[in-house]
Amino acid sequence: MVALLIIIFSKITPKVIGAAFPKKIAANVGWLILPRIFVLKPLLWFIKSFFSGLMRVLGLQSSSDSRAMSKEKLRSLSNRFASNHHRNILLNLFNLESITVNDVMTHRSKIEALDLSRPIDEVVQQLETCYHNKLPVCDGDSERIVRILSVKKTLSLLGDADLKHQDFRSLLNEPYFIPSGTPVLPQMQFFQDNQQRLRLVVNEYGEALGLVTFEDIVKERIDEYTTSFSNLSTDPRWLADAMYLPSGGESLRDLHRLLTLNLPCNGPRTLNGLILEKLEAIPAHDVSIRIAGIVMEIVQFDEHGVKTVKLYRPIIVQAQD
Incomplete structure (x- = not known):
């Protein structure tokens, strides 16, 4: 009985009061x-x-500092004391250890590249309407990126009527490459240490798979502050009929972030890849499938894959008392 009173009034009660009124x-x-x-x-x-x-x-000496707080304890504390907004940011930081540049990069099919083999007026028009700070540059072969051009450096040249391709070639910089599968955390440290914001992701054959920027990693860390970087609609609400119409090339991570879905992200990285993996073939007609509890109806497709998908919002069934 005495031990129970000591535990309640000397251990539990002071901790509860201290946690409730710390300041x-x-x-x-x-x-x-x-x-x-x-x-x-x-x-x-x-x-x-x-x-x-x-x-x-x-x-019995522990190899690690016993005072160090484990990730599990930090997750538990964040779930108890942090607001939803700050908890999501903290959990995103923990998850960065398991994320590679392939998860956050822009695929090469979506990269806006500048082709210097095109007529000079088309090159100037693209630079005038470009909203990127840097552009990958190719020279006739769109699959082979040879240089990187800083768009800011070209602003002083665009008003010249005697512009030539060589004027732009003199401003080109060597591209920086990063192997596919590189973890995000060391890559972010590289960006900060070297004051760089863009690197090309290449496979074992040296082929460009996409590009990753400092903003891509920041979006993964604090996604609520960077919704403007997403290619998806910034309106996270489902349509009135509980449907959503993404393209087949949309990232599963972006769909999960936008619609709060539990799509598997340990395999294909796009919605098209996930559906093709499930069907094990390119669909020859409109079909509907269920993946991770989400009904998906294929709306448009071609010989290369799925173009448009209709997602139906999953119905959450609450347990009755």
């Missing part, structure tokens, strides 16, 4: 605790050193 309690008792910390600091150091030495003698 108020700290302001009232801080002046009393601080002098005792300085007075008892030598004793605390002696006790800590004694038990640390005893643990080493017994072979």
Whole structure:
């Protein structure tokens, strides 16, 4: 009985009160605790050193700092005390360890590239209407990116009536390549250390698979601040008839972020790839399938794959008491 009272009033109750009113309690008792910390600091150091030495003698010394908080504890604390907005940001940071540049890159089919083999007036028109800071440059072969052009550097040239292709070639920079499958965290550190914002992702044969920018990684970390970077509609609401019409090339991660779906992201990275993996063939007619509890109706397709899909919002069934 005495042990139960000690646990309740000496351990549980103070923790609950301290967690509920941390600032108020700290302001009232801080002046009393601080002098005792300085007075008892030598004793605390002696006790800590004694038990640390005893643990080493017994072979029980932990290889990691016992004071370090594990990811599981941080996740639990964020679920309990953080708001939904800040909790999502924190959980995104934890998930970055398992994400590679392939998950966040822009696929080469969606890359806007500048072809310097085209007539000079078409090149100038593309630069005048371009909304990117940097453009990958090819020279006749759209599958082979040879240089990177900073659009800002071309602004002073666009008013010249005697522009030639060589004027733009003199502004080109060497592209930076990154192997496919590179983790996102070290790549973000590279961007910060070298003041770079764009790298090309290549496979083992040196073929460009896509490009990744600093903004792509930031979007993955704090997606609510960067909805303008997404190719999807910025309106996350389903249509009135509980449907949504994405293209087959949309990223599964973007669909999950936009519509809060639980689509598998450990295989194909696009909706088209997920459907083809499920069907094991390119559809020859309109079909409907269910993946991860979501009904998908193929609306448009061709010999290369699925073009447009109709997603039906899953019905959440709540348990009755």
